[in-house]
Amino acid sequence: xxxxxxxxxxxxxxxxxxxVWADIDKGTVLAADxxxxxxxxHLDALGACAAQLLEVAAPGSGRQPDSAxxxxxxxxRVFFRVPGAxxxxxxxxxxxxxxxxxxxxxLRGALAAAPxxxxxx
Amino acid sequence: xxxRGAVRARLIQAALDGPPPPxxxxxxxxxxxxxxxxxxxxxxxxxxxxxxxxxxxxxDAANRRLLSLAGDAxxxxxxxxxxxxxxxxxxxxxxxGGPVTVRSGPAAPGAGAGQVGLTPAAVLxxxxxxxxxxxxxxxxxxxxxxxxxxxxxxxxxxxPEDAETAELADWAAGALDQLLSDTFPLAASLExxxxxxxxxxxxxxxxxxxxxxxxxxxxxxxxxxxxRPRSGGAACG
Numbered sequence: 091x092x093x094x095x096x097x098x099x100x101x102x103x104x105x106x107x108x109x110v111w112a113d114i115d116k117g118t119v120l121a122a123d124x125x126x127x128x129x130x131x132h133l134d135a136l137g138a139c140a141a142q143l144l145e146v147a148a149p150g151s152g153r154q155p156d157s158a159x160x161x162x163x164x165x166x167r168v169f170f171r172v173p174g175a176x177x178x179x180x181x182x183x184x185x186x187x188x189x190x191x192x193x194x195x196x197l198r199g200a201l202a203a204a205p206x207x208x209x210x211x
Numbered sequence: 212x213x214x215r216g217a218v219r220a221r222l223i224q225a226a227l228d229g230p231p232p233p234x235x236x237x238x239x240x241x242x243x244x245x246x247x248x249x250x251x252x253x254x255x256x257x258x259x260x261x262x263x264x265x266x267x268x269x270x271d272a273a274n275r276r277l278l279s280l281a282g283d284a285x286x287x288x289x290x291x292x293x294x295x296x297x298x299x300x301x302x303x304x305x306x307x308g309g310p311v312t313v314r315s316g317p318a319a320p321g322a323g324a325g326q327v328g329l330t331p332a333a334v335l336x337x338x339x340x341x342x343x344x345x346x347x348x349x350x351x352x353x354x355x356x357x358x359x360x361x362x363x364x365x366x367x368x369x370x371p372e373d374a375e376t377a378e379l380a381d382w383a384a385g386a387l388d389q390l391l392s393d394t395f396p397l398a399a400s401l402e403x404x405x406x407x408x409x410x411x412x413x414x415x416x417x418x419x420x421x422x423x424x425x426x427x428x429x430x431x432x433x434x435x436x437x438x439r440p441r442s443g444g445a446a447c448g
């Protein structure tokens with residue numbers, strides 16, 4: 091994945107104002123693309139959210155989630171593991187949307203159109 | 212038509228169309244409609260409400276809260292203790308029944324800065340009316356297989372629960388400890404008014420809806436639209 095992939099991902103899903111690619115194991119933001127130049131602290135906070143949400147173990151099995159959605163009155167945030175690279179996550183910041191799961195589906199679809207090199211291997 | 216011309220045409224059409232149709236209402240419906248507008252106002256706005264008798268009342272709202280009543284009805288900052296007085300003032304302004312218009316305009320500079328305000332739910336409660344329907348994202352999900360309530364509004368712990376519900380409640384307490392920690396950037400949003408979905412693939416999904424200190428935690432089945440094979444069920448149900 092490249093910064094250009096993120097730019098294409100955001101163009102494909104206009105509801106996203108910021109897309110961040112993060113290594114959630116190492117706690118590092120790898121790349122970001124947004125309609126504004128967000129400060130690094132903001133990107134780090136999104137990466138930290140992804141890391142914390144994607145390690146909430148399921149009741150019973152202890153499995154970790156594939157994705158997490160957070161919706162509030164002023165916007166939503168979408169986090170999902172990169173297919174083929176579960177230590178990496180895509181984080182998306184968007185405005186209020188009526189159907190956050192549909193936003194996740196659109197993002198996954200757009201990412202599938204520009205696959206991660208390891209996912210394609 | 213160039214953009215400037217298009218805007219001009221729309222403005223002329225809006226002037227010809229006149230004001231938007233009024234909200235037909237009984238006094239209770241009118242009060243609910245006004246508070247519903249407050250509940251959907253996030254950025255600071257001044258709402259002017261005009262009842263059937265022509266009497267107008269203006270109020271300042273922001274962050275889905277009522278901040279102050281302007282004019283004869285008040286003017287001071289509102290807080291949680293003012294619910295009954297505000298309900299009475301709004302009821303008085305809307306007493307005639309019939310059509311009501313609500314107009315949203317720019318807020319006064321600095322309106323709402325540092326104010327806690329008053330929630331529409333508190334005014335409705337003081338007026339003896341049922342709460343507004345929850346936002347779509349926070350409405351109880353009909354697809355929930357199992358739901359528990361924690362924090363504010365949780366059921367009496369002395370009431371026995373079935374095993375599945377108790378297991379979910381234990382899990383939810385642990386998860387909330389993790390998610391409400393100081394290190395989690397979304398903790399405050401989740402606690403006040405946020406909904407979180409965690410997708411565990413074929414094992415199903417968990418939905419945590421925060422509402423002013425209370426949490427509804429639900430187990431949902433697997434996402435039927437997700438492009439992956441399915442097997443097994445959810446944690447309880």
